[in-house]
Amino acid sequence: MAAERLDEATIADNLHKMEGWVRAEDGNSIWKAFRFKNFVEAFGFMTECAIVAEKLNHHPEWFNVYNRVDVTLTTHDAGGLSELDFKLAARMDKAAAGRMPDHLK
Amino acid sequence: MAAERLDEATIADNLHKMEGWVRAEDGNSIWKAFRFKNFVEAFGFMTECAIVAEKLNHHPEWFNVYNRVDVTLTTHDAGGLSELDFKLAARMDKAAAGRMPDHLK
Numbered sequence: 001m002a003a004e005r006l007d008e009a010t011i012a013d014n015l016h017k018m019e020g021w022v023r024a025e026d027g028n029s030i031w032k033a034f035r036f037k038n039f040v041e042a043f044g045f046m047t048e049c050a051i052v053a054e055k056l057n058h059h060p061e062w063f064n065v066y067n068r069v070d071v072t073l074t075t076h077d078a079g080g081l082s083e084l085d086f087k088l089a090a091r092m093d094k095a096a097a098g099r100m101p102d103h104l105k
Numbered sequence: 106m107a108a109e110r111l112d113e114a115t116i117a118d119n120l121h122k123m124e125g126w127v128r129a130e131d132g133n134s135i136w137k138a139f140r141f142k143n144f145v146e147a148f149g150f151m152t153e154c155a156i157v158a159e160k161l162n163h164h165p166e167w168f169n170v171y172n173r174v175d176v177t178l179t180t181h182d183a184g185g186l187s188e189l190d191f192k193l194a195a196r197m198d199k200a201a202a203g204r205m206p207d208h209l210k
Contacts (some may be wrong), residue, residue: 039164043155050148059144065181 001019003058005078006086014086021089028072030085036067041099045069048095049088058084060092108163110183111191119191126194134179135190139201141172146204150174153200154193165190165197 006014021030033065035040042064053059061072073089075082111119120126126135141147147169158164166177178194180187 029152037156041158047148050144051197052142054148057173060169063166063168065166066164081154 002048003075003082003084004084005075005080011081012072018086018089018093020093024072028080029072030081030089031070031072032089032092033103034067034069034071036096036099037101042067042069045065045092045095045099049092052091052095053088056084056088058088060088078084108180108183108187108189110180110185111187113165123191123194123198129177129188130203133185134177135186136175136177137194137197137198139174139176140162140206141174141201141204144171147174149157150197150200150204154197157196157200158193161193161196163193165193174210 004010011023011027015023015030021032021103023030034042034045046062046064046069049060058075061071061074073085074080075084116128116132120128120135124179126137127134128135139147139150151167151169151174154165163180168175176197178190179185180189
């Protein structure tokens with residue numbers, strides 16, 4: 001898949017279709033805070049995403065503590081956001097969907 | 106296991122026995138940067154540590170990007186470092202030992 005830097009209109013369009021992803025101030029990455037019921041749910045989510053990331057050959061920057069997973073996505077090769085970031089973001093949202101505590105859904 | 110805050114002498118003694126762990130400036134946590142061959146090795150390490158952490162009911166704060174895993178350990182209930190932190194640290198070192206690239210061993 002092409003890791004070309006996306007233009008502003010495409011980025012805005014992609015972000016508009018997603019929930020909870022925030023663009024960094026410099027515009028070159030997107031960020032989302034995922035919250036789960038406990039550590040096992042959080043790490044289960046990470047494990048599913050890790051397999052997806054490896055298959056896409058596109059990996060997240062992420063921080064975990066207990067039930068919290070903060071994710072940053074960017075494409076270093078493209079010097080900004082590429083289609084890969086939005087593809088991985090969508091797959092992460094899907095992986096999280098079944099694991100979210102009800103009050104966070 | 107007791108999550109009591111350790112005294113300075115015990116912390117110094119524990120740290121002396123370990124490699125690569127650095128105490129935070131405020132003294133309340135220890136930190137180590139793990140490096141692996143690739144993402145699969147790094148996430149394999151995290152998976153092993155996740156199971157250990159859940160069994161100890163003591164969880165790391167950790168950041169991963171590709172082959173890099175930065176770990177911070179502290180015991181919030183104790184307001185500093187407890188025996189649990191050093192127990193988890195030792196188990197993480199053991200999990201990493203077989204996975205390190207030769208030039209980092």
